[in-house]
Amino acid sequence: MNNTRQTADPIVRYRSISKTFGDLTILHEIDLDIAPAEKVAVIGPSGSGKTTLARLLMTLEEPTSGTIEVNGELLWHKRVNGRLVRADERHLHKMRGNIGMVFQHFNLFPHMNILRNVTEAPIHVLGLPREEAVERAVTMLEKVGLGDKLEAYPSHLSGGQKQRVAIARALVMRPSVMLFDEVTSALDPELVGEVLAVIKEIAREGEMAMMLITHEMDFARDVADRVIFTDGGTIVEEGSPEQIFHDPQSPRLQAFLSRFRAGSGKEVMR
């Protein structure tokens, strides 16, 4: 499955992507393809660059060098007389339509009720008629289990509910690639399950590619077609969930997984 996916034309293609802040190297010469509808989990220690990988694709940060293609088209650059130049805001705006993102801290709009949080972009960015946007939003909010909270404001919701609204808000834009950036890391433990369940449900429906940056190993194993382990700004190992979790090759991944298991209180025998 892994191999067939990778031979299809990728929807996202990172080529020699590096990102540095001053002397600090966040990402170093990353190559990564994501196939249409593929679900890629990215795991790794904090500071390994996995969040930056998503932020570059969402155009929240600009790569220091290298290129990213989305649907075969350059994201950050334009080709002028055979040379790469930085793309303008107009190009970025066009390209962003393919990409959606859910954030660790939800980032709902606190001055809008739930329905408006979800309809605002479809109406004003996609230009949908209001009735259609509302219909789309209500369907999506029902799907994430919040059909009864349309009039509520974000401050009245639990963290898990906020994150489900944020997922609905990103989904109504119907991106081809959806980025989930540690979406359960800011949640109380008892609220993690409801959010992961919603994401699993969306993943099962299939047609959208997903990049899941996560610390939830069980979740990564269940949802992902492919797991990528990053450390020190590079991709150290990648493979199917079985390979990564049951037969890790590199010492760094082995160390990470054992530390993780010890840290999460699982499989600590001594």
Next chain:
Amino acid sequence: MWSWPFAWQIAPELLRAVQTTIAATLAGFALALVGGLLLAFARRAKPRGVSLAAAGVIEFVRSTPLLVQLYVLFYGLPSAGISLPPFAAGVLGLGIHYSAYLAEVYRSGIESVPRGQWEAATALNFSRRQTWTRIILPQAIRPIIPVLGNYLIVMFKETPVLSAITLVEMLMTAKMIGSASFRYLEAFTLAGMLFFLLSYASSLLIRRLESKLTQR
């Protein structure tokens, strides 16, 4: 001493003059609201020249007295061929002067909006303009409403300065009544009362607006 009949007699004249005071305040404040926002935008602009120029204007205007600015607008500009009537010069002076203060207020409001809001706006592909008008400004302005309201009242109480450029506002009227009748007590007391009533009423209104907006 205090004469009620005289107070009643001069009240209509003062009430007429208070209209000028209110009109100058509101027009000046409207100008300052827009000007302050423009200055705040310019301050944040990418080109360094623009941002430095805005910072310079803000610093300069805040560091010179309103009275001097009014004199320049009213007595200085005519030598450059621009003659403004007292009301226009007064409104312009108040507007410019308070723009500089409001620019800083806007800036604090804008900076109080978390970075995540900008990022969510980008992720949902809002244009720059939409991001400002739909996401950032509504959140930036809400917490600064009390401060804006405070500046409105401060500006209102500073309108007597406009008498220096011959605008017949309330205090000037009181002074004229006093010098014509040699009775200053009633005129100035009434003027003071009117300032108090209007300031207090607007501070109540602002507080209501504030609590209405912060309910969520």
